[in-house]
Amino acid sequence: MNVLVISGMKIFRDLIYMMRGLMRNKKLRAKAGGKFTEGMIGPYKKAIEQ
Numbered sequence: 001m002n003v004l005v006i007s008g009m010k011i012f013r014d015l016i017y018m019m020r021g022l023m024r025n026k027k028l029r030a031k032a033g034g035k036f037t038e039g040m041i042g043p044y045k046k047a048i049e050q
Helices: 003-019 026-032 035-049
Strands: none
Touching: 003 035
């Protein structure tokens, strides 16, 4: 496996870990709306820009 595959697997693993509590609660999902994606990608976006 190359670096891209390993990196992708780790990022996916971290996203699943962060989202596991939010996906069970319907009220939180409705309240947050489409901000899940922004919150998940934000830290990685900063790293890429630097």
